[in-house]
Amino acid sequence: MEPIKTLVSRTVVLPIDNVDTDQIIPARFLKGTTKNGLGEKLFSDWRYDAQGNRKTDFVLNRPESQGAQVLIAGDNFGCGSSREHAPWALVDYGFRAVVSTSIADIFRNNALKNGLLPIVVESALHRRLLADPGASVTVSLEDQTLRLADGTTARFAVEPFARYCLLNGVDELAFLLAAEADIAAFEKSRQETGR
Amino acid sequence: MADANKPVGKPRTLFEKIWDAHIVRPATADTPAILYVDLQLIHEVTSPQAFGWLRERGLEVRRPERTVATMDHSTPTTPRGSDGRIPVLDNAAAAQIAQLETNCRDFGIELHALGSEGQGIVHVIGPELGVTQPGMTIVCGDSHTSTHGAFGALAFGIGTSEVSHVLATQCLLQQKPRTLAITIEGTLHPGVTAKDVILAVIARLGIGGGTGHVIEYRGSAIRSLSMEERMTVCNMSIEAGARAGMIAPDDTTFEYLAGRPRAPQGAEWERAVAAWRGLPSDAGATYDREERFDAAALEPMITYGTNPGMGIPIRAAVPMPDGATTEKALKYMGLTGNQSLLGHPIDVVFIGSCTNSRISDLRQAASIFKGRKVAAGVRALIVPGSQRIKKQAEAEGLDKIFRDAGADWREAGCSMCIAMNGDQLKPGQYAVSTSNRNFEGRQGTGGRTFLASPLTAAAAAVTGKITDARELT
Numbered sequence: 051m052e053p054i055k056t057l058v059s060r061t062v063v064l065p066i067d068n069v070d071t072d073q074i075i076p077a078r079f080l081k082g083t084t085k086n087g088l089g090e091k092l093f094s095d096w097r098y099d100a101q102g103n104r105k106t107d108f109v110l111n112r113p114e115s116q117g118a119q120v121l122i123a124g125d126n127f128g129c130g131s132s133r134e135h136a137p138w139a140l141v142d143y144g145f146r147a148v149v150s151t152s153i154a155d156i157f158r159n160n161a162l163k164n165g166l167l168p169i170v171v172e173s174a175l176h177r178r179l180l181a182d183p184g185a186s187v188t189v190s191l192e193d194q195t196l197r198l199a200d201g202t203t204a205r206f207a208v209e210p211f212a213r214y215c216l217l218n219g220v221d222e223l224a225f226l227l228a229a230e231a232d233i234a235a236f237e238k239s240r241q242e243t244g245r
Numbered sequence: 246m247a248d249a250n251k252p253v254g255k256p257r258t259l260f261e262k263i264w265d266a267h268i269v270r271p272a273t274a275d276t277p278a279i280l281y282v283d284l285q286l287i288h289e290v291t292s293p294q295a296f297g298w299l300r301e302r303g304l305e306v307r308r309p310e311r312t313v314a315t316m317d318h319s320t321p322t323t324p325r326g327s328d329g330r331i332p333v334l335d336n337a338a339a340a341q342i343a344q345l346e347t348n349c350r351d352f353g354i355e356l357h358a359l360g361s362e363g364q365g366i367v368h369v370i371g372p373e374l375g376v377t378q379p380g381m382t383i384v385c386g387d388s389h390t391s392t393h394g395a396f397g398a399l400a401f402g403i404g405t406s407e408v409s410h411v412l413a414t415q416c417l418l419q420q421k422p423r424t425l426a427i428t429i430e431g432t433l434h435p436g437v438t439a440k441d442v443i444l445a446v447i448a449r450l451g452i453g454g455g456t457g458h459v460i461e462y463r464g465s466a467i468r469s470l471s472m473e474e475r476m477t478v479c480n481m482s483i484e485a486g487a488r489a490g491m492i493a494p495d496d497t498t499f500e501y502l503a504g505r506p507r508a509p510q511g512a513e514w515e516r517a518v519a520a521w522r523g524l525p526s527d528a529g530a531t532y533d534r535e536e537r538f539d540a541a542a543l544e545p546m547i548t549y550g551t552n553p554g555m556g557i558p559i560r561a562a563v564p565m566p567d568g569a570t571t572e573k574a575l576k577y578m579g580l581t582g583n584q585s586l587l588g589h590p591i592d593v594v595f596i597g598s599c600t601n602s603r604i605s606d607l608r609q610a611a612s613i614f615k616g617r618k619v620a621a622g623v624r625a626l627i628v629p630g631s632q633r634i635k636k637q638a639e640a641e642g643l644d645k646i647f648r649d650a651g652a653d654w655r656e657a658g659c660s661m662c663i664a665m666n667g668d669q670l671k672p673g674q675y676a677v678s679t680s681n682r683n684f685e686g687r688q689g690t691g692g693r694t695f696l697a698s699p700l701t702a703a704a705a706a707v708t709g710k711i712t713d714a715r716e717l718t
Binding site: 065085126130163221227233 | 291
């Protein structure tokens with residue numbers, strides 16, 4: 051996983067509530083056995099027509115969206131299925147942060163494990179971001195802040211351990227593997243109490 | 246481990262008892278809790294990368310005996326060909342299925358493979374085998390893992406990274422969720438099913454209304470549901486944003502589990518039931534939030550939009566759009582605000598999925614199909630949740646009722662719920678589906694889904710339009 055410290059990026063705005071993981075990456079693209087190459091399929095049914103041509107009215111296909119790392123989405127982003135292919139696709143495309151007023155639980159967990167920062171902001175700031183596509187923002191994970199060009203700064207919450215992993219580009223599995231003695235003791239005590 | 250039955254002063258909820266009993270290491274200011282997982286269920290779509298990472302790091306599966314695998318998502322539901330071959334849709338699906346076989350063989354995991362008698366939808370076979378039990382923590386790389394909460398288990402969907410964590414350590418790092426009590430008192434009217442109950446709950450909470458919470462369904466209406474009905478309710482907890490939904494275990498639970506292949510037997514069974522009786526929430530236990538429903542006020546439900554929260558009583562009018570999101574949904578569905586859905590023509594009916602593919606669902610559907618024909622121009626697809634259910638339905642003659650009506654009777658799998666296996670809608674087609682998601686394109690690119698109960702779906706199949714099934718019975 052690529053560490054995240056600071057992102058300086060323009061925003062891409064997708065002003066739709068309840069963007070579900072079937073829209074982020076449709077199920078027909080889940081047949082792989084690796085996580086590679088999903089960025090091309092990101093938002094596939096909104097991004098391409100039936101012939102596979104790019105729909106010019108979809109935000110990701112506009113020239114000004116190219117290279118942006120921060121997606122501003124409507125409320126309740128990432129609802130639906132648990133497919134980790136959703137953050138894989140967003141990261142493979144180039145996004146490193148998603149900003150909304152709420153983010154679905156399983157998607158949030160999956161995003162944090164893949165170097166994609168889920169950022170929940172107050173609705174007033176959210177409305178400003180939605181109204182200003184292409185705005186320049188600075189995200190600092192170290193300070194847990196999102197800053198606009200005019201200096202407006204909002205603090206966001208990130209679980210401390212996930213923040214540590216993201217800042218250092220390490221994964222959680224090593225931490226769990228290092229807890230082996232505790233896990234073994236837990237299993238032993240359950241065996242002894244017959245549970 | 247802490248005994249779930251031991252009084253520890255403060256009254257605790259069902260969720261808190263299970264959570265406390267599975268803490269390997271409590272949360273600190275810097276790290277989440279380490280939670281022990283009793284059972285991991287595996288399927289072909291969300292596991293290959295997890296096994297790949299284990300191989301890359303030279304890790305073993307820590308407790309293969311706590312892991313059960315099957316194939317369901319990308320598998321065909323058409324029968325074997327005359328050459329005995331299983332007609333897998335494409336090379337990618339075939340490779341994924343072969344990869345799961347290799348992974349289970351290499352790591353010593355029990356696999357209910359395609360073509361075996363135990364194969365079926367992962368959330369159908371867990372309870373069927375009796376591996377799903379009260380008081381357990383259960384995970385699977387699938388958001389409908391909440392189904393298993395019907396047994397008084399803490400069961401939730403995880404991503405593929407977490408699948409690898411559980412394979413390697415039998416543990417997960419978890420933030421403690423909040424609790425939400427959904428209390429439903431009273432008696433359901435005839436023709437109002439468990440599916441209608443959960444669609445009404447989701448319509449009130451909204452698709453994100455349960456985010457951050459574990460739901461406990463309580464009250465007399467919940468108590469009187471069968472296990473299969475309870476599974477339907479818990480299954481769709483995630484459609485309100487809640488990762489888990491639970492129902493306290495009781496005699497209905499124990500009767501369902503008794504004698505199942507992997508349930509405890511003999512003296513062990515008695516001990517298990519005694520422990521399970523201590524699981525229900527203590528009197529005076531408190532929840533972070535509560536919502537109350539009157540069962541007698543509930544009607545058969547149907548969705549009109551592009552998420553499961555967009556549901557209405559079947560006789561009600563479609564709400565007027567209140568913003569860009571609902572406008573987009575109605576435009577996609579080809580509907581307008583204030584219209585009635587009754588009489589709306591449909592092209593396809595799908596009866597199946599981890600929500601509604603169990604024997605009682607099939608019996609309800611058969612009660613409508615019996616002596617009737619699928620309407621001209623309608624395709625009706627009936628997909629049992631498991632090979633065991635298929636066999637039982639055939640023993641009861643349900644398959645004959647479906648076939649005589651002109652419906653398509655299939656092999657077990659997820660099928661048109663997720664539309665990965667070739668069973669899918671064509672662009673623009675309307676379906677009444679007993680599955681759990683009506684997202685844009687969920688059942689096939691451009692397809693349009695009305696979610697409803699097996700009764701409502703069967704009524705649509707025989708009339709060719711959205712129909713209140715109570716008019717047919």
